[in-house]
Amino acid sequence: MILVNITMQLIAMIQQSNQILIMHQPILVKGISYKILKNTTMQLIVIIKQFNSILMMQKLIIIKVIQFIDFNWLFLIKSKIIQRCNQFVQQQRSFNLLILIGFSLQSLKQYNDAINCYDKAIQLDPNYSQAYNNKGTSLQNLKQYNDAINSYDKAIQLNPNYTSVYINKGASLDDIGNYNDAINCYDKAIQLDPNYVSVYINKGYLLTQLKKYQQAIDNYEQAVLYCKLYQNEFRQLIKELRNKK
Template sequence: KSERGCPADTSQLYSRLMTELIQVNNQLKKQFKDVNIQLQNYFEQIQKKLDQDIKILENMTHQLQNKEYLALKSQIHILKQFYSKEKESCKQQQIIEFNNILNTLKKMLTDQIRVEEQIDSSYQNDIKVEQINQLKQEDKNQLNFEEAKRLLIEGVALRKLNKYQEAIECYDKAISINPNYDDAWYNKGLALYNLNKYQEAIECYDKAISINPKYDAAWNNKGNSLYDLKKYQEAIECYDKAISINPKYDAAWNNKGLALYDLKKYQEAIECYDKAISINPNNDNALSNKGLSLHSLKKYQDAITCYDQALSICINPVRLRDKGISFKFNFYLADSLFELQLRQEAKRFYLDALRQGSNDKEYINRQLAKL
């Protein structure tokens, strides 16, 4: 018998278990180090980009305050670079992912303490071989879970760099480790959407939803894919599901409004935009989209008011960190001014839209010919 009255065969099992646990912990230590380096590099890139953006915007704010309009006008193209329809939702998704990482790390520590307590308790009670195998399997599962999480983080980073196919490969590896990883399915759907593979994206969102029926973002983005396939009514059903899960989801309200607009249900669309705006008064997309619906209802002055409100949000120095002034406001404003017979003002905004790169050149030129 070994020390403390432990049978020799049990002592050998303990020895093998300790050796295997040391190997597992060394692997975990190396992987944590690799993930930490990747996260540090990613955060440094984000910080550097934010510092550059803030410096540019502070300089432009200074020009605006000093009424250096010519200098400011020459940099309008810079503002366009800050604007993106998806940027706000992407940033929110980043925050969610980073919070998930933090929660995972907290859970890991709790699980590790629990495993150690189980080992100690089993040792004191002369643990059986079955219990040892169970602990080994739990440790292996934990290692697999962390590897899947690392692959998800890597995929998210690649998608932010517009490397969509490489991101999908990371998500697929994560899914092969954990087929019930709803976040991996969801993010694979986002990457496929970026590649305009809307039907494949829908299949991924459906998988995420089957795992987690309360996944509001998956419902919303499934709606976006259906919208781009011009399946507006089906898209609305998805937006409604997202809203039922999260009534404060302003992006889902705005997206539902867009689908209703394309079904020519302008008043219903306005009600959705109003809901989005009541949740988030700084949702300039909802304001400008409301303006489009008002224009379609021939309420041109009300439409102009909405465009002005949306534009006032975009030129706010704080909002400029996420948004930029887009030629779309000039285009929308020009149409409403045209209908109000304010020809000179309409002409000015049509010309501004052309200078800023509008894709509707033929339409604008036809409108200009009428002025």
């Protein structure tokens, strides 16, 4: 019963954040400060601590925890989880578990080790698009942008309707200065899922850098519409952009 209650709390938070906290696939969100995410972080810490007390009794809960927590918050989980997951992988060579370990390693900024996990997952299932998406985010964190884009392209080839891949590819294209193609990726993501908050944030951030302030405002207003958690912060950002016009 305790586990059910805690799980429901975490699910409710993820739903409230409306996809800023993507469940178990990395989304590269640009221009979001620690200040904006601080409140959610503190709430997650409390819930994760409650989970940790249960982990001692039920090892399999590790999988449930990681499935619900976005990679941005996995650094809060002790490294023992990685060790336990490695033990599971030795017992059952599951690409799902390799992906979960990759999330944990990536959150600890051990990007090369994370890539190794994703590569092993790809060996087990070459058609697993999420492995290519996650590998791309690790490559991007290593500033290997072209390799990251190639990995995203493979994910798109396997699953053309994979919204988060277009967001991540757009972020990589933005990083190398290919702004038009980045915007095209963001527009494709919006076409696939117009409720995806992260894409409006990234597109708004890019348009701000290009000094296209009204277009940036339009995108941040969409973020306000779909994301109930950070409305005050986004409204303040919109106010600042209007002063620049």
